Amino acid sequence: MNLRRSWDIVRMRLRSLARRQRVEEELDKEVRFHLEQQMEENLAAGMPPAEARSAALRKLGGMTQIQEECRDMRRTETIENFWRDLRYALRSLGKSPAFTVVILLTLALSIGANSAIFSVIDGVLLRPLPYPEANRIVRIFFHSADYPKFPLNPFDFRDFRARNRSFESLAGFTRGDLQLSGTGQPERFTGFQVTAGFFDVLGLRPARGHAFTSNDEIPGNGQKVILSDRLWRHRFAADPNVIGRKITLDSLPFTVAGVMPPGTEHPGNEYNGVAHGETVDLWWPFAFRGDPAHRGSHYLEGIGRLKKGVTSTAAQAEMNALIAQLAREHPDALAGWQALVIPLYREIVGPSERLLLVLLGAVGLVLLIACANAANLLLARATARQREMAVRTALGAGRARLMRQMLTESLLIALIGGVLAVSIAVAGVRTLVSLLPAGFPRADTIHVNAVVFAFTLLVALATGILFGLAPALQAARTDVQDTLRAGGRGTGSNRGHLRLRSVLVVGEVGLACLLLIGAGLMLRSFVNLLRADPGFRPEHLLTASLSLPDATYKPAEALHFWDRLTTSLDSVAGIRAAGVGTDLPWTGYDDNVAGFTIEGKKPPANQDFHARYHVASPGYFGAIGIPLVRGRFFVAGDDMKAPLALIVNRIMARRYWPNEDALGKRITFDDHPKEKDWMTIVGIVGDVKDKPDSPAAQMALWWPIEQTPVSVGNMSVAVRGSSDPALLANDLRRAVRQLDPTLAVANIRPMDDIADANVSTARFALFLVALFAGLALTLAAIGIYGVISYAVSQRTQEFGLRMALGAQAGDVRRLVLRQGVKLALMGVALGLVGALALGRVLWSLLYEVSAADPVTFTSVSALAIAVAALACYLPGRRATAVDPAHALRSE
């Protein structure tokens, strides 16, 4: 029986849907039959025919309404109405192409921009890291007041690994590039020395061969290497028998132990940093050399996989306890250190998060403005259609029906906008990725994918509802009698209408100001960055790095090589200066910090004299363009036969010799110095910051290359020419090849490129925020134009009257202008207050600009008001172009 009923129901629904015509006719016939019965009854009661009919009609009530309700009961109406509304919406969009183009373009651009930014956020922030259970992977650093993130000492690390209970596996790694020779052109590959368990921490396994074991950590146990998939394919032709093969790296024999699968991503690292991604080609075992009692040098970076259920905070607490334990065993080395355990995800994306969220916020504001604008345009159209709505209400359309129709229209607009937005997003993401700042994490995971599509669809729907709601409510509120009587003009609801639209425009201007101020602050910050004195001369400068294998170069031979190389480069026509040193400006830094004794001075309690140390050849400072403040640069005579010389930077000279001349002062690194251990400061050079936007330079000193106590196997080369530095690359390669054809010249880059990469984040942020601000301002201008045009059309009669009474065209224009500027002023005030409140968000992205920069605030206000005035110009002209006589008659 229930089955029978279900069948009945389905049959009825189908009939109502499929045979609509028939059902409608029957409904009509049925109601008509009723009417006739009523008339007959009335006639029988003795009424005259005409009266009988009208009385019957009266009794029946609205025939259309009954029919409409019967249709509602059939429930199929929703679907039918939807189609009808859709067709109607499409028709009405086609009828006003200008409106359609403006509104679709507005929405497509703003939704597309949102989708593009969201793709970046999805790829960088939302997508899990490419390691199994990546949320358990953490980075481990040492931490102190002076050094927020410091690498570990290998023997400390070994003790942590043996004693901890928090980690499933714990590993260390440190940069160790290797030069591959023997097969073709010598080439240097990015490599890391890793302890056993490094790949376990990441949850990865070699595709071929095997990972390193603790046996490989013992010095002298033979050199093994694991290759990246890329290296295996490009240099070994994907040889399936590569495992066990002997290859020559840095002039030493290595055995290939394994090949990692494609998609093996380096977790990123801090010192001699290599960005996260498929950026590493070689891994070789880290060997624990030296005396475990000497724990002064820190160069091993820690990474670990937490046991299930252990938090990074708990692990950090345990590490601190272990440090305290070790500090009792090795008081000198571990005093003052704390552990820092950071989830890998934070370590990788943390620095970009703020920038991305600011961009999302900016683009979200643009979308809000676009919504306000779309609502405004729809409201304007709703006004024109008020009469139509009133007539439809009078003819029996329910309010819910009218609202549904208006919302269908706005959703249709939003969805078409969304579809267009997807194509804009696809193009936009491609552009965005190409614009991303150098070293941006996970740039290769940014794609327009299903998640982005879903986001776009959702945003489009939300947008459609948001901007369709105001006009829909307006339509539902339409007062039939008023509207029909007034012919759709000059009624009370229209004044409310104008108020609503004015509020929207004020909001738009406010949001646009917010974005403009953000863009203005970023522009000032960017200009400051470009204007800031880098402390060296990046133009006409080529840099590269060279690595002399320990196996073939004893220290004396290495010195000889660098001397011959710089001499040979100096003799090349077009090269004005050449030098080698351990460091280059703005390429990242190695916190090589040493404590020393200053002759005749005692450090303050609990502190020591310290500075970063570097090595420089005589030509180094001249080639890079670091200015000499006092004294002299190194010369060829600063060798082991001469007294020890030292160059310090200005900030170090000022700090340790505040009211004296640092020149000629002596320091030593020896605890019990003999006379020959003292180093004399022979020169003071200008300061160079770690990065252009670093707050201040670090104290630094340089040893002459011939006198340095540290290894000089790895050096950066700086070559200054007089024109395009890229042209010098061949000269450099030729000079190296003449000296040693097995050496690879790596990282050949003009200094301009390095400098450019260092401002790329600021430029990226500026470009996008300025783009969004420009879009916002345009939208706001369209909004003002729309509202003022509408207001002018409402006041045509008033203006005509004024002009008839002797007002000049200028007076009327001023009147219109005043109305527009008033809106703009309110918007600007709103925007300024908002910008002050939001200043903190931007602060960390700014360089030497206050978040409440008066110049920016003033110029943005002026710009917004000027644009508003401009938007009022056309409506103002129109107001005065009216013939007064015509205007007065127009009502």
Added chain:
Amino acid sequence: MSKPSDLIQGTLDLLILRTISLEPKHGWAIAKRIEQVSEDVLQVTQGALYPALHRLEQQGWIRAAWRKTETGREAKFYELTKAGRAQLERELAQWERLSKAVGLVIRTAEE
């Protein structure tokens, strides 16, 4: 859109089902019948009647067919389906219970 204030929706459904339970009737006859039987106390407006008929039809309680009236005119006659008859039984039982309960309360309150 006006709903009869003295006829809550469920009651109207019950009255319609009861009225056509003996023989199929068209809309006009249903309205007249309810008025007559209730001695003009219950006035069924067409604005409520037809939507109710269409709803009941959609729910499968009643079905409609076009037939000739006594005067030879085409009219849409509604009759109960099997499911509708069962539904009527249920609604009647419920109504009895409800009115008995209301009666009890009223009488008790009088005492």
